[in-house]
Amino acid sequence: MENYYQVLELSPLATQEEIKTQYKQLVRIYHPDRFAGAQDKHLAEQKLKDINEAYRALSQRVVEAPIVKVGGGDWTLEVEPTALDFGAVPTNQCVKRTFKVSFSRGYPHSVDFSCSEDSWFKVVRVSHIYSSEASALELEVEAAATALLPQRYHGWVDISLDTALVRVPIAMHVVRSLWRYQRPALVTMTTLLTIVLLSLGTLAFTRVVRLTQTQVLASPATAQWMLNGEHELGFSLYEKHRFALYAAPLLQGQPRALGQTARPALIAPDGKWMAYIGADQSTLYLSDLQAVQIKTFFTGQEPKSRLQWSPDAKRLAYLAGKGLNARIGIYDLAADEERRLPGAVTAGVSHFAWSPDGQIILFDLWQNEERRVYRIDADGSGLEQLTHFDSWAGAWFPNGHEVVVGAPDGMYRLDLDGHDLQQITTMSGEEPQLSADGAWLACLAAKTQNGTRTLFLLQVESGRQQAVATDALTYAWSPEDNVLGYVTGRLETDPPLLYLWAIMPGKNSRLVAEVNAPVFHWLH
Numbered sequence: 043m044e045n046y047y048q049v050l051e052l053s054p055l056a057t058q059e060e061i062k063t064q065y066k067q068l069v070r071i072y073h074p075d076r077f078a079g080a081q082d083k084h085l086a087e088q089k090l091k092d093i094n095e096a097y098r099a100l101s102q103r104v105v106e107a108p109i110v111k112v113g114g115g116d117w118t119l120e121v122e123p124t125a126l127d128f129g130a131v132p133t134n135q136c137v138k139r140t141f142k143v144s145f146s147r148g149y150p151h152s153v154d155f156s157c158s159e160d161s162w163f164k165v166v167r168v169s170h171i172y173s174s175e176a177s178a179l180e181l182e183v184e185a186a187a188t189a190l191l192p193q194r195y196h197g198w199v200d201i202s203l204d205t206a207l208v209r210v211p212i213a214m215h216v217v218r219s220l221w222r223y224q225r226p227a228l229v230t231m232t233t234l235l236t237i238v239l240l241s242l243g244t245l246a247f248t249r250v251v252r253l254t255q256t257q258v259l260a261s262p263a264t265a266q267w268m269l270n271g272e273h274e275l276g277f278s279l280y281e282k283h284r285f286a287l288y289a290a291p292l293l294q295g296q297p298r299a300l301g302q303t304a305r306p307a308l309i310a311p312d313g314k315w316m317a318y319i320g321a322d323q324s325t326l327y328l329s330d331l332q333a334v335q336i337k338t339f340f341t342g343q344e345p346k347s348r349l350q351w352s353p354d355a356k357r358l359a360y361l362a363g364k365g366l367n368a369r370i371g372i373y374d375l376a377a378d379e380e381r382r383l384p385g386a387v388t389a390g391v392s393h394f395a396w397s398p399d400g401q402i403i404l405f406d407l408w409q410n411e412e413r414r415v416y417r418i419d420a421d422g423s424g425l426e427q428l429t430h431f432d433s434w435a436g437a438w439f440p441n442g443h444e445v446v447v448g449a450p451d452g453m454y455r456l457d458l459d460g461h462d463l464q465q466i467t468t469m470s471g472e473e474p475q476l477s478a479d480g481a482w483l484a485c486l487a488a489k490t491q492n493g494t495r496t497l498f499l500l501q502v503e504s505g506r507q508q509a510v511a512t513d514a515l516t517y518a519w520s521p522e523d524n525v526l527g528y529v530t531g532r533l534e535t536d537p538p539l540l541y542l543w544a545i546m547p548g549k550n551s552r553l554v555a556e557v558n559a560p561v562f563h564w565l566h
Contacts, residue, residue, distance in 0.1 A: 046096035047096075050065060050068065052064055061100050120143070121210055130217050131216055133216060136186040137187075140183070142181075143208065144178040157198070161197050162186075192216050269523050273520055274291055275289065275554055275563070278557060284304060287303065287331075288300060309331070342362065344362045346361065346371070348361045353396055353400045355375075367390065368391045370394050384416065384425050401419060401420055402424075404437075404438065406435040412431075414433065435447065436474040437474045439480045448470060448472060448474060451465075451468060452469060467505050471485025473486050477526070480502065482502065483501075485500065495514055510551065513530050516562065524547060525546055527564065541557070
């Protein structure tokens with residue numbers, strides 16, 4: 043087993059996600075097609091066999107706890123929880139959490155701990171716990187958000203036990219002190235009269251009425267944001283065992299309620315329909331905003347994900363299935379029919395994107411350990427392969443004649459015939475999206491060891507980059523101005539507490555609302 047880790051150039055403490063990521067990277071490096079000489083190709087093929095064997099063995103191995111050797115004997119070490127996440131912490135708070143390191147038998151001769159450099163937390167207490175079944179250490183960690191900027195922080199605590207070393211990841215998301223959403227309170231006439239009499243004026247009355255409205259985040263000064271039109275972001279909140287849709291103005295004003303649904307919903311660009319996936323993850327629902335007319339269409343047992351309305355609001359697209367079985371489902375509202383793309387081809391779609399006119403879909407398919415990018419008309423005709431190298435589907439330029447695709451060594455621009463290939467950046471990004479004028483590209487960097495992903499803005503012409511968020515979940519450009527909306531946070535709780543932001547390139551992010559689902563949409 044140790045040899046397998048050496049083949050993949052990994053530590054025995056590597057997680058399954060790290061093993062998978064490293065495997066894909068090594069497959070690309072040692073792919074025989076990358077070598078010209080016959081001897082080099084042969085050596086690469088042998089290396090690839092070893093890599094595949096190691097990956098098969100390690101990917102099937104379930105490790106519940108690290109095995110630590112002390113004095114020639116083996117004993118099991120358990121960390122609970124395996125990672126310490128403080129969650130969302132307002133800037134005016136100091137929080138504490140504990141984790142426990144248990145030993146199935148025996149006790150190490152020496153114990154020590156150390157924290158990551160420039161730590162935003164500290165270990166304030168270490169306690170020894172003894173019982174008839176196991177011995178343990180309990181460590182209490184304290185983190186103060188008072189001197190930290192609003193963003194996500196990561197670190198670790200290393201526990202040294204004789205010659206063994208165990209690392210516990212630590213995370214915290216610092217947020218500004220926020221208003222929380224509340225249902226409107228009923229204000230009686232007696233209460234209002236009392237307040238008016240005590241205040242001897244109408245200002246107090248006005249303030250009370252304002253406080254009884256649904257509370258949202260106040261927008262800061264808007265002078266630096268030059269926008270051409272009104273912008274609203276639609277999002278979902280969990281209220282009384284159901285999700286409620288709201289729309290919040292980007293710059294100023296109060297949010298408005300749009301309706302209620304059983305699940306987080308995505309509103310069509312024309313504002314007439316909303317779509318959502320049922321609790322069984324396989325049934326799709328269409329409804330008008332008042333839920334007067336509801337359409338249910340069940341299209342098989344496969345799980346559905348990644349709902350996307352076409353820009354003309356005439357079709358709804360989604361992924362049906364997972365992995366190598368994933369295909370694109372298309373529901374045509376006018377014809378009331380559903381189809382699967384790309385027809386009989388089943389090689390796993392990982393990403394797709396509508397063309398600006400809603401007539402063509404850009405998508406990718408797996409070929410062994412690599413992907414290729416294709417285009418296809420929304421009616422299922424016109425299938426054409428655009429790339430012949432390891433690449434994945436990306437975004438459309440506003441002109442509808444060029445696209446951006448991702449690759450291991452950067453991102454490329456090409457036309458709809460797969461010609462005029464131009465590398466626009468050496469940064470390898472996932473799920474790229476272009477702004478309304480095509481000048482800016484948003485994309486996700488590869489996942490870090492703790493599973494988070496950084497959202498970047500990239501200027502297409504100059505290649506200038508701007509890191510936006512380290513824990514982005516979803517994002518989408520405004521159909522008009524160059525404004526990017528995005529959601530950050532973690533999905534551990536049910537419902538999760540997430541944050542909806544907006545940003546213009548070169549400006550600071552603006553916090554729009556607290557939300558309970560990563561699904562959001564721009565409203566015209």
